[in-house]
Amino acid sequence: MYAGFVGPHFPVGGPVPADDLVGREPYLRSTAARLGDGEHLLIAGPRRIGKTSVILEVLRRLRRRGAVTAYVDCLGATDVRGLAERLASSLLASLEGKEGAFEDARAIASGLRPSGRIRYEHLDLVMPIVREAAAQRAFEAGLDLPRAIAQRAGKPVVVALDEFQAAGRLGPRVFDVMRSRFQAQRGVAYAFLGSEEGILEELFGEKGRPLYRFAVAHDLAEAGGHRFGIDPADWHAYLVRKLKQKRIAIAETEVDRILDATGGHPQDTMQLCAALYHFMRDEGLRAVTAEIVGIAYEVALRELDRPFALHWADLGGQKWLQAVAKRVARGEPLYAARSDTDVPRAEVLRAVNALRGRGLVVRTGRGSYEFLEPMFAEYVRRLDAGIVPSR
Ligand SMILES: Nc1ncnc2c1ncn2[C@@H]1O[C@H](COP(=O)(O)OP(=O)(O)O)[C@@H](O)[C@H]1O
Ligand SMILES: [Mg+2]
Numbered sequence: 001m002y003a004g005f006v007g008p009h010f011p012v013g014g015p016v017p018a019d020d021l022v023g024r025e026p027y028l029r030s031t032a033a034r035l036g037d038g039e040h041l042l043i044a045g046p047r048r049i050g051k052t053s054v055i056l057e058v059l060r061r062l063r064r065r066g067a068v069t070a071y072v073d074c075l076g077a078t079d080v081r082g083l084a085e086r087l088a089s090s091l092l093a094s095l096e097g098k099e100g101a102f103e104d105a106r107a108i109a110s111g112l113r114p115s116g117r118i119r120y121e122h123l124d125l126v127m128p129i130v131r132e133a134a135a136q137r138a139f140e141a142g143l144d145l146p147r148a149i150a151q152r153a154g155k156p157v158v159v160a161l162d163e164f165q166a167a168g169r170l171g172p173r174v175f176d177v178m179r180s181r182f183q184a185q186r187g188v189a190y191a192f193l194g195s196e197e198g199i200l201e202e203l204f205g206e207k208g209r210p211l212y213r214f215a216v217a218h219d220l221a222e223a224g225g226h227r228f229g230i231d232p233a234d235w236h237a238y239l240v241r242k243l244k245q246k247r248i249a250i251a252e253t254e255v256d257r258i259l260d261a262t263g264g265h266p267q268d269t270m271q272l273c274a275a276l277y278h279f280m281r282d283e284g285l286r287a288v289t290a291e292i293v294g295i296a297y298e299v300a301l302r303e304l305d306r307p308f309a310l311h312w313a314d315l316g317g318q319k320w321l322q323a324v325a326k327r328v329a330r331g332e333p334l335y336a337a338r339s340d341t342d343v344p345r346a347e348v349l350r351a352v353n354a355l356r357g358r359g360l361v362v363r364t365g366r367g368s369y370e371f372l373e374p375m376f377a378e379y380v381r382r383l384d385a386g387i388v389p390s391r
Contacts, residue, residue, distance in 0.1 A: 009242065010274035012267060015053040022266070023234030024054055027223045031058045035158050035189045036065065040182075040215040043193045044200040046359030046372060048267035048307065049221060049228050051193050055160045058191075067156045068094045068149055074167040081135040083170060084142020087159070088126050091145055095122060095153065106130050125149065136171075143181035150187030160191040165199040175203065175210040182214070190215065198357040227264045235259060239273065243288070248280055250288040257293050263374040268304065275299035301375060308379040311360065320344075324351035328361055328369050329380035 011020050021028075034041060035058065043051055052073075059069040070090035077083040089102035100117035107114050108123065109130040125148055132138040150157045161167065167174050182190060192215050194200045204211050223229030236255045243250050258276075262268040276288065276296035285292065315321040320343050327334055327343075334348050343351070352369055355361035360376070361369050371377035 008274065009246065009277055010270050012270045012274050015056050016050075016270075018057050018060070020238075020270075021050065021053055021057055022238045023226070023230030024050065024057075027054060027220060027229060028057055028061070031055075031191075031218060032061045032065075034216075034218065035191060036062060036067070036156065038156070038187070038189045040190045041192070041218045042200060042204050042215040043191060043218055043220055044197040045195065045219075045221040046197070047195045048265070050266045051195070051220060052162055054220065055162065055191055055193055059158065059160060062156075062158050063094060067158050068153060069157070070094060070146070070159045071162065072160070073162045074165075074170075075163040077167075077170060079135060080139035080171050080174060081142075083167065084129055084139045084145075087142050088129050088145055091149055091157070091159075092118070092122060092126065095149060102126065102130075125152065136177075140177060140181060143178060146188040147185040150185070155187075157188045158191070159188065160193065162193045164192040164194045165196040165203070166194075168199075168203075173210075179210045179214060195359070197359055228266055230264060230266065232256075232259055232264065235264065235269065242273075243277070246277065246281065248277070248286055248288065254288045254290065254293055257290060261293070261297050261374065263372070265373045265375070268300065268373055268375045271303055272296050272300040275303065301378060304375060304379070308376055311376065312380070312383070314358075315355075315360075318351075318354060320347045320351045321354055324348060325355060325360070326380055326384055328352070328355070329371060329377040330384075331370070334367065334369070 007017065011017070031041065031043075031054065043055065045051055056071060059071055063069050068091060070087055072083065072086045072090055074083065077086055085102065092101040092105070093099050095101070096117070096119060098117060100115070101119075101122065104114035104116070104118040105123060105126045108118075109127065125145065128141040129138050129145070132141055146157045146159050149155075167178075182188075192200070192204070192211075201217075203209055204213065204215055204217070206212060220229050224231060226232070232255075235258075236252060239250055239255050239258070258269065258272055262272055272293075273296075276292060279285075279292065279296055279299065280288070312322070315325055323343050324334070324347075334352065335345060352361065356363065356369075360372060362372050364370050371380070
C-alpha cells in the first residue's frame with residue numbers, strides 16, 4: 001500500500017510528529033493526565049523548544065481516549081470573532097472526526113446548501129456564533145461552546161490556546177471576558193501556551209489580573225531538571241535510531257559533540273542533525289566524525305540566520321539591549337568600565353533583565369549570564385566580527 005510521503009527525516013520548523021518528539025514522554029503523560037482531570041495548565045517557554053509539538057500530541061492522545069479537543073493559534077486570529085470561529089471550527093472537526101463542518105454551518109446560516117459535512121445534531125450548537133451579527137456576542141457564544149459540547153456530548157473537552165498572549169491584541173477586555181466565560185465550565189480543561197513568558201506570568205500570576213491563578217504553570221523548559229527539559233540520553237537514543245534507519249553510525253562522543261554545540265536546544269539540535277544527515281547522504285558517508293559535525297554546524301548556523309536575525313532586530317527596538325547582548329555573547333564582564341562608548345551602569349541590569357524576560361539569556365551565577373542558545377550567541381559574536389553575510 002502506498003503510504004504517502006514520510007516527511008523529512010529530521011523535521012525542522014513546524015510541529016513534529018510523535019515519533020520525532022525527543023525526550024518528552026514524561027511531560028506528555030503528565031500533561032495529558034492533568035488536562036484529562038480537568039486541570040487548566042499554563043505552558044510558557046521560549047520559542048522553538050517544542051511547545052506546539054507537545055500540545056498537539058497531547059491532544060491526539062486525549063482524543064484517542066474519547067475527549068473532544070480544540071487547538072487555536074491566537075496569532076492567526078485578527079479579531080475576536082475570528083478567534084471564536086477558529087475555536088468553533090476546531091471543536092467541530094474533533095466532534096465530527098473531519099474538517100469542514102463549521103464552513104457548512106456558515107453556509108446554512110447564509111441560506112446556501114451545505115455539502116454534508118455537518119451532522120444535524122451539531123448545527124444548533126454553532127448557530128449562535130454564525131448567526132450573531134455583533135462581534136462581541138459572537139465571541140462570547142464561541143467561548144461558551146466548549147461547555148455546551150461537554151454537556152451535549154457527555155465527553156470531556158480540552159481546549160489549547162497557543163500564543164495566548166496575542167489574544168490580548170484582539171480587543172479591549174478580551175481576558176476579562178474569557179475569565180468570566182471559562183470560570184464555570186464543567187468538564188472543560190484549558191491549556192494556555194505562549195512564548196512571551198513575561199506577559200503570561202503577569203496575566204496568570206499577578207493579583208488583580210483577569211486570569212490570576214486561573215491556570216497552573218507546567219514547566220516545559222526545565223522539565224526533569226534537564227536543559228530544555230530533555231534528557232541527553234533521549235537525544236542519544238533518538239539519533240542512533242534515526243541514523244541507523246539510513247545505515248549511518250554515530251558514536252556517543254559525536255552525539256555529545258552535537259549537544260555541546262547546540263546546548264541541547266530542540267530546534268537548533270534538529271537543524272544541525274538535518275544538515276548532518278543531508279551532507280552524509282549526498283556524500284555517501286556512513287560514519288559520523290567530528291569533522292562532519294563541524295560542517296553540519298556551519299550549515300545549520302546559516303539556516304538559522306533568519307530566526308536569529310528576527311530576534312536580533314527585535315532587540316534593536318530598545319536602547320542598550322544589543323550592546324549588552326553582545327557583551328553576554330562574548331562572555332565579557334557586564335560592567336566593563338571602558339570608554340565613553342560604554343553602557344551606563346544603571347542600564348546594564350535593566351537590559352539583562354529584559355533579555356532574560358525574552359527568554360534569550362539565563363543567569364548562571366552571581367552577576368554572570370549566558371545565552372540560552374549557544375548557537376544564537378555564536379551568531380551574535382560573528383555578527384560583530386562581520387562574518388555573517390548580511391541580506
Ligand atoms: N522534543 C523535540 N524533539 C525534536 N525536535 C524538537 C522537539 N521540540 C522541538 N523540536 C524542534 O523544534 C521545532 C519547533 O517546534 P515547535 O513545537 O513549533 O516549538 P514551539 O511551539 O515551542 O515554538 C520543530 O520543528 C523541531 O525541529
Ligand atoms: Mg509554537
